[in-house]
Amino acid sequence: MALPVVDPSQYDVQLSEKKATIEQQFAEFTLPPMELFESEKTAYRLRAEFRVWHEGDDLYYVMFKPGDKHQHSRLETCPMVSEPIQQVMFKLLDYLRPNELLRRRLFQVDFLSTLSGELIISLLYHKPLDEAWTEEAKKLKEHFGIHFIGRSRKTKIVLDQDFAIEKMQVAGRELVYKQVENSFTQPNGGVCVQMLEWAQNVTQDAGGDLVELYCGNGNFTMALAQNFDRVIATEIAKVSVNAAQYNIEANQVNNVKILRMSSEEFSQALQGVREFRRLKQSEVDLSSYNFSTVLVDPPRSGLDDETVKQVAEYDNIVYVSCNPETLQENLKSLTQTHTLQRFAIFDQFPYTHHLECGVYLTRK
Numbered sequence: 141m142a143l144p145v146v147d148p149s150q151y152d153v154q155l156s157e158k159k160a161t162i163e164q165q166f167a168e169f170t171l172p173p174m175e176l177f178e179s180e181k182t183a184y185r186l187r188a189e190f191r192v193w194h195e196g197d198d199l200y201y202v203m204f205k206p207g208d209k210h211q212h213s214r215l216e217t218c219p220m221v222s223e224p225i226q227q228v229m230f231k232l233l234d235y236l237r238p239n240e241l242l243r244r245r246l247f248q249v250d251f252l253s254t255l256s257g258e259l260i261i262s263l264l265y266h267k268p269l270d271e272a273w274t275e276e277a278k279k280l281k282e283h284f285g286i287h288f289i290g291r292s293r294k295t296k297i298v299l300d301q302d303f304a305i306e307k308m309q310v311a312g313r314e315l316v317y318k319q320v321e322n323s324f325t326q327p328n329g330g331v332c333v334q335m336l337e338w339a340q341n342v343t344q345d346a347g348g349d350l351v352e353l354y355c356g357n358g359n360f361t362m363a364l365a366q367n368f369d370r371v372i373a374t375e376i377a378k379v380s381v382n383a384a385q386y387n388i389e390a391n392q393v394n395n396v397k398i399l400r401m402s403s404e405e406f407s408q409a410l411q412g413v414r415e416f417r418r419l420k421q422s423e424v425d426l427s428s429y430n431f432s433t434v435l436v437d438p439p440r441s442g443l444d445d446e447t448v449k450q451v452a453e454y455d456n457i458v459y460v461s462c463n464p465e466t467l468q469e470n471l472k473s474l475t476q477t478h479t480l481q482r483f484a485i486f487d488q489f490p491y492t493h494h495l496e497c498g499v500y501l502t503r504k
């Protein structure tokens with residue numbers, strides 16, 4: 141991965157520049173005052189992936205020059221990653237260097253940590269993983285006392301669990317989330333908490349029912365369910381849907397149904413264009429819902445045209461976006477029927493040009 145240069149003395153200046161860029165980019169809309177949510181200046185990133193380099197007996201992490209896959213340098217420190225990752229990442233290489241079985245054809249190490257202090261490490265290989273590897277990896281696991289996963293083509297060996305349990309304090313309440321290795325979770329935990337509190341705040345008087353698309357492991361769902369009578373949340377990735385089911389139980393939320401459907405399929409179901417057996421199996425009668433609000437948190441590609449049309453059907457829209465360009469494009473349509481009431485910038489990715497936006501719109 142291309143790593144940002146972490147320089148806390150530059151943080152405030154860079155964030156004001158990002159804010160100014162967004163204000164300019166969205167100047168075509170009538171904007172409410174921008175709300176700005178800052179990140180921790182170091183140790184803010186809960187998950188990270190590192191390429192490892194082999195040079196004779198040496199083994200080290202490399203960082204690539206942004207935009208140039210051929211130029212890399214040795215990584216000696218990594219102040220952006222969370223404390224649990226920082227404590228282990230270089231000690232891990234010290235352990236692996238003299239261990240032929242564990243180091244041979246290792247090309248990447250992925251870390252997933254939580255605010256609650258858990259850590260899972262995945263070792264990615266260009267070789268099949270056998271019994272001998274597993275025995276050696278068990279000793280590695282014992283040594284560090286954390287969870288390890290070995291991955292190679294078509295193989296995943298789990299020692300001894302492939303998920304972490306996150307615990308976040310959101311507006312005075314502890315929320316519990318199962319986070320599974322190699323599936324989507326918000327990278328910046330501190331900023332994620334602020335996003336959840338903001339979304340909870342903007343929808344506090346919405347009432348009625350909520351429909352949510354791209355719900356992942358139920359990150360927003362768990363926090364927002366209390367503001368609504370009932371919630372339907374949809375997601376395409378099976379692993380995330382299963383985690384969301386777990387999170388419903390873990391948080392004792394009793395007004396939410398999670399469905400495994402793409403946003404495109406769900407839009408068709410809502411419009412009554414197509415019937416889906418999955419809805420019947422889950423005993424969901426969409427016509428019985430009184431949806432006041434829709435929440436979308438799509439991938440970088442934003443909302444497709446059908447989903448934009450569907451989203452415009454609701455009185456209130458919460459749109460969380462990791463790509464200002466697609467947000468801007470989608471807002472061109474949505475602001476024809478809705479007014480921008482709130483606009484928040486969440487600095488999920490300090491020292492880079494990336495950021496997360498949250499907007500709240502209500503029907504004109």
Ligand SMILES: C[S@@+](CC[C@H](N)C(=O)[O-])C[C@H]1O[C@@H](n2cnc3c(N)ncnc32)[C@H](O)[C@@H]1O
Pocket residue numbers: 324325326353354355356357358359360374375376377380401402403404437438439462
């Ligand atoms: C930016 S993540 C947001 C997840 C969640 N809201 C959270 O805060 O962790 C986007 C999610 O959309 C899902 N996704 C991607 N394309 C989709 C589609 N066409 N239909 C439904 N979900 C999709 C991904 O699997 C991913 O979980």
